[in-house]
Amino acid sequence: MTEPSLTGKLIAWLADLVHRVTGLPEPLVRMLGWVVGCLVIVVAVLLTVVYLIYVERKISAWIQSRIGPNRVGPYGLLQTVADAVKLLLKEDIMPAASDKGLFVAAPILVFATAVVTLVVIPWDRDASGGEISIGLLFISSVASLTVIGIMMAGWASNNKWSLLGGLRSAAQMVSYEVPQALALVCVITWTGTLSLREIGLGQTGWFFHWNLFRYWLWIPALIYFTASIAEVNRTPFDLPEAESELVSGFNTEYSGMKFACFFVGEFASMFVVSLVFSVLFLGAWHTGIPALDRVIPGPIVTYVKAWVVVLVMMWIRWTLPRLRVDQLMGFAWKLLIPLSLAAILIVGVVVQLGLTY
Amino acid sequence: MxxxxxxxxxxxxxxxxxxxxxxxxxxxxxxxxxxxxxxxxxxxxxxxxxxxxxxxxxxIGYLHSSLEKICERRTYVQIVPFTDRFDYLAALANNFCYVRAVEKLMGVEVPRRCEYLRVLLAELQRIVSHLVWLGTFGLDLGAITLFLWCFREREVLLDLFEATTGQRLLYNYMRIGGLRNDLPPGFIEKAREFLGYFPDRLAEYDQLFTNNRIFRARVDGVGFLPRKRAIEYAITGPMARGSGIDVDLRKTDPYSVYPELEFEVPVFEAEDCLARYMVRMEEIRQSRKLALQCLDALDKMAGEPYQAKVPKTIKPPAGEVYERTESPRGELGCYLLSDGSDTPARFHWRAPSFANLQALPIMARGGLVADIVAVLGSIDIVLGDVDR
Known part of the structure; x- marks a missing residue:
């Protein structure tokens, strides 16, 4: 590898500082670095979620010609904090007939899977929570655990609406994982690697080197984006919690902190899929202009890109109505999956003919 | 279980x-x-x-408050505010039907300007009511933005109603033989201004919702109400017109000044939720046209009276009457039986929501859970009207 990136230099400098000040041996400092690094990432993402919720409310307000939160703190910036405090202080109600263990475990699982995925996100060419060579596989397998959490919630609540919501989510998430994984296969075929870092490295240089702008890779990009929206249960695919149909779906019986876990988990996983999308298709930590890459630290670029993707998701949510359950399944099986298979074929031919660049 | x-x-x-x-x-x-x-x-x-x-x-019956019986213990004048509370999203349409029934019983001739004012308000009320329907229909299908857009436009009309009647929802405005008060100054200009830019807003709704493919997929071919069954179940209003039945009391049994006004009755043959949606969207446009014509007519009648001469105590002669008008939800009927005293011996309200709701099982059966929501939204019920 060539010279370390800005972020890499910063990390090395910090590690060196700790090493010199405390006198701890190098391996211990490195281990400490992992712990601290993971904490920084998780806290940063949780803070991001707080403001994602705020921004979502503001954006919906602007789209709907309202004002949005503006009471708590300047411009309502502390609104989500106040909401979180309210949820924390609420009585923790557990339905008498619920399956207690599962009822408690479900929100934890949903929240945890959203956060765990962050580990493998590369923030720069030499900065990530844990660089593993099968990052993509890790992400798609961890993300598919969410469905278990939601089904657990639906089942454990012992409420028929929750159950319907849980079943819907099982059907939906399992179906949408297929096109999502197939879209990933296109990227893997093209780049020849499962490592997120190497996929990011492959997009170095000008923005037309981003996967999104390469021959036919915009098709898997679109498929991946659509399936991601379904994966995180947002409109037009928000059937598991379709408010006007299933009251509140799988989280009908949840209140207080457990509800907050679902809520934060939803936003966190929305941010995570956006991060993955920007790493896979939007050039990861590259600004798209080589000169700028030397000035702007990678993590900031990745972060901003993820925000842009999230904003598009929000825009979609406040524009479209909700699909019906059969249309939802039809969309996945009759349109997205054949399309992604075709995309694999095209990408395969392009790669075989050596047309990659 | x-x-x-x-x-x-x-x-x-x-x-x-x-x-x-x-x-x-x-x-x-x-x-x-x-x-x-x-x-x-x-x-x-x-x-x-x-x-x-x-x-x-x-x-049904969770909102039953025995309003018909209560009305039989009130004088004819006191009943007006009760009629507001039947179909609370179209209070002026209820007022209109009730005062017409009493006037018919007493043989009161209402001034022409008053008729125009009533029709103007009834048509604006129809727009308001349909806007609530459109917004909640969008909400039912998951399009949350549409709801607030509709309420944005509704707000303007509610402000006008508030200026006129002092209330925003339950107006208690029409009186036997006339109205409580005249239009406030500036009403006509403001109403014209609103009706002027309203078509642009309707075009926005079409862009956002009507032409949306997901919306089309959710309502097209969903919730069939065959024409024959609609007639059997005495379905009226936009629901009947969405099943291809050309019935609109403003045309088929004209009352007030409707014969003098120019408008069309939209009828769609498809018998599904989309047809009912289209009927109501077109009705909003027709109501706008009617309101504009009323405004033009009112311009020429400035200063004319808005109240007929009626006795201080209203005591209609013994007899019975059934008066019906076209409310935003369908045929609104008011049956009054008078024994010559100052209270009706029998008061009955033919509520369109009640009759239309009967058709729900036919339309819902065989569909999906999500379709029930769409079907229910397309019936446009008001539970106050159903249960009374």
Whole structure:
């Protein structure tokens, strides 16, 4: 590898500082670095979620010609904090007939899977929570655990609406994982690697080197984006919690902190899929202009890109109505999956003919 | 119900041990009376096979407040505010029907300017009511933005109503033989201004919602109400017109000054939710046209009286009367039986929501849970009107 990136230099400098000040041996400092690094990432993402919720409310307000939160703190910036405090202080109600263990475990699982995925996100060419060579596989397998959490919630609540919501989510998430994984296969075929870092490295240089702008890779990009929206249960695919149909779906019986876990988990996983999308298709930590890459630290670029993707998701949510359950399944099986298979074929031919660049 | 009963469980019977031995059971579920999209306190007992609706039984009466009986203990004048509370989204339409019934019973001739004012307000009320319907219909289908856009436009009209009547929802405005007061200054200009830019807003709704493919997929071919069944169930209003029945009391049994006004009655043959949607959207446009014509007519009649001469105590001669008008929801009927005293001996309200709701099971059966929400939204019920 060539010279370390800005972020890499910063990390090395910090590690060196700790090493010199405390006198701890190098391996211990490195281990400490992992712990601290993971904490920084998780806290940063949780803070991001707080403001994602705020921004979502503001954006919906602007789209709907309202004002949005503006009471708590300047411009309502502390609104989500106040909401979180309210949820924390609420009585923790557990339905008498619920399956207690599962009822408690479900929100934890949903929240945890959203956060765990962050580990493998590369923030720069030499900065990530844990660089593993099968990052993509890790992400798609961890993300598919969410469905278990939601089904657990639906089942454990012992409420028929929750159950319907849980079943819907099982059907939906399992179906949408297929096109999502197939879209990933296109990227893997093209780049020849499962490592997120190497996929990011492959997009170095000008923005037309981003996967999104390469021959036919915009098709898997679109498929991946659509399936991601379904994966995180947002409109037009928000059937598991379709408010006007299933009251509140799988989280009908949840209140207080457990509800907050679902809520934060939803936003966190929305941010995570956006991060993955920007790493896979939007050039990861590259600004798209080589000169700028030397000035702007990678993590900031990745972060901003993820925000842009999230904003598009929000825009979609406040524009479209909700699909019906059969249309939802039809969309996945009759349109997205054949399309992604075709995309694999095209990408395969392009790669075989050596047309990659 | 036990959880085991509502889930499909593998059959454990001895002979049914083949690979496909798998029994499923139907799930009985209560939709309402507290549910986000039953538009009030309606309770539907659904029998579901998975997501498929096998049976749908509406249970009504949660908002029953015996209003008809209460009205029989009030004087004719005191009844007006009660009529507001039947169909609370179209209070002026209710006022209109009731005062017409009493006037018919007493043989009162209402000044022409008053008729125009009433029709103007009734048509603006129709727009307001349809805007609430459109917004909640969008909400039912998951399009939250549309709801607030509709309320943005509704707000302008509510401000006008507030300036005129002092109230925003339950107006208590029409009086036997006339109106409580004249229009406030500036009403006509403001109404013209609103009706001027309103078509642009309707075009926005079309862009956002009507032409949306997801919306089309959700309502096209959903919730069939065959023409024959609609007639059998005495369905009226936009629902009937969405099933291809050309019935609009403003045309078929004209009252007030409607014969002098120019408008069309939209009729769609498709018999589904989309047809009912289209009917109402077109009705909003026609109501706008009617309101503009009324405004033009009112310009020429400035200063004319808005109240007929009626006795201080209203005591209609003994007899009975049935007066019907076209409310935003369908045929609104008011039956009065007078024994010559100052209270009606019998007061009956023919509520369009009540009659239209009967058709829900026909339309819901065989659909999915999500379709019930769409169908219910397309009926446009007001529970105050259903239960009274």
């Amino acid at each position: 036990d959880r085991q009963e509502c889930l499909s469980t593998p059959a454990a019977s001895e002979e049914g041990m083949e690979a496909t031995a798998f029994t499923t059971e139907e799930l009985v579920i209560n939709m309402g009376p507290q549910h986000p999209s039953t538009h009030g306190v309606l309770r539907l007992v659904l029998t579901l096979d998975g997501e498929l609706v096998v049976e749908c039984v509406p249970h």
